[in-house]
Amino acid sequence: MANPVLEAEPDANAQNSEESDPDDWSREINGMTVEFLDGGVVDEESPNFGCTNSGVFREKVVCWYNKPIRTAWLHWGGKGEETAKAVSGCFGTGIYKVMGKEVKCDSPALIDNAWLVRIFGFPSCASKQQILQDIPRVLRPKRMSLDELSYTSNLPSNNGDIELLLEYRAGDVMFFEPVTHPAFADDDRYGVIADFNTAEDAMRALQLNGSTLEFYPEGTLTVEPVYAAWIKVPSRAWNAAAWDADSQGDYRELLRQVSITEYPLASEGCRLVVIEGLAREKVVAAKKTLEAILHGEVVEENDTAIWIPFSEDNGRLSQSVRELQGIVVIRDARMCQLRLVGDLSQRMEAKTRLIKIANESKRLSSHNCDQTPQGADCVICLTEAEDPVQTSCGHIYCRGCLQDLCTHSARNEEKGIQCRGPRDNDATCNFAFPLVELSRHLPAPKLEAILETAFDAYVSRHPLQMRFCPTPDCGHVYQVSADRPKDGQSAPTHPCARCLVSVCTWCHIPAHTGATCDEQQDMMTGGYRALARAKMELDIRDCPRCRTLIEKNGGCNPYPVRKREHGSIGLDQFFYPELA
Ligand SMILES: [Zn+2]
Ligand SMILES: [Zn+2]
Ligand SMILES: [Zn+2]
Ligand SMILES: [Zn+2]
Ligand SMILES: [Zn+2]
Incomplete structure (x- = not known):
């Protein structure tokens, strides 16, 4: 997320100047082949999971139709009521199965002086013997009859019909393939995934929900959206995460809920990770879990994040973790944090080493602090500065007064946080503090809160350009539609990358179908x-x-x-x- 008020720290985009070991190697972990650079790596580019590095795809739908079913009738005589009840009870509760699968079952009915039980929902290839197998011999019905299939299924031809329908009524279908991923599988239905060129085509396809099917007159087509979120991840963090056994457990758990596909973007040293699923909440939750894994563990000492700015590092950070395998150190200049991704025991070792370096550089900078003139007046409260701080423009503040100034400016000032110290001729200094300087004077959690305030204030000051997503607690920001939508049309919708809800960029509510923006506004007003x-x-x-x-x-x-x-x-x- 770009920080609109404060200047970015100059080091934030600095490339890692360290020479990488040319001998890449790979190792198999949890059945995955993982490539990793020899030794720990310091990643200077903080992986940013804000607006620019994540998004959604809205071009895919999945079409479902029922598998053909067969119905079996179990016949007992006129006195078989008790037996029929017992057997239907056992099928209904899953005690009896057919070919290892639970089936659906009606209560016994007396028809033409015989007790009948109808069972269905079993694999259509099941033989009479297989259907009766679980029923003890003494309880078996006198007779059993099997109905015809509900329709004749010819998968390629049926799917072909559906593809034609989509092409004709929605738009060009780019990919069309049967559902295979376990997160999508459905025992009772056939599913095919269709990938369109545009989100508009996919929207039209969704309107085909409930269409009748020529090959299966009693059945209908169900069309559902595939929720797809993507994040761009530095390959180093992705590879290191594979070394963390806990994360791998979480990752495997995710794969039961959603499908995760990764595409290497070699030129950028990144991976595009696409998370897809049928339930919006599950995709959102999976994305959060993945982001948390890749975000890594913040290195803290006494509950306070330690921070070693690039300028005070002199390569010691890279040196200290060089021989630790399977971890990445992320130096996040925006949050003033060091974070670790990767193998647990190596992370513990790295933590000890990083804290040691941080304490050494703190000793150095506290040595600098001694040079802050004691007894000088604070430019804010005009009394002798308490816990004095000297800014790079030469002015003296109480640490508390500087903090208050930052909070106030973050909320109210367009131009960032500027020095209020005096200059000659009654002028004000107005030096805009860079983020790196503030990070030296203020504790990291304070700075984080100030940045958040600055961002919120910036968004609220520009309601014609940007708004917060209307989903409660989402916090994502989107761009407002620049022009009033033309008569009879709706503004473009913004697919929120965080909560995956589509938002109308003119009305600022979840996208409305069936009404234009004008009508929607009228209804609300x-x-x-x-x-x-x-x-x-x-x-x-x-x-x-x-x-x-x-x-x-x-x-x-x-x-x-x-x-x-x-x-x-x-x-x-x-x-x-x-x-x-
Ligand atoms: Zn003061
Ligand atoms: Zn100043
Ligand atoms: Zn949202
Ligand atoms: Zn609208
Ligand atoms: Zn009247």
């Missing part, structure tokens, strides 16, 4: 235009005298009556509840 359209469509006019709604052919009662009695369809109560 009073409903005049929507009312006008509804009246046109339903042929309803206003009564010329009292201006309430009447149907054109209904006439108007000339006597004073309650408005509702005009034969209106109640639209007035819907749009003007105060009249009801």
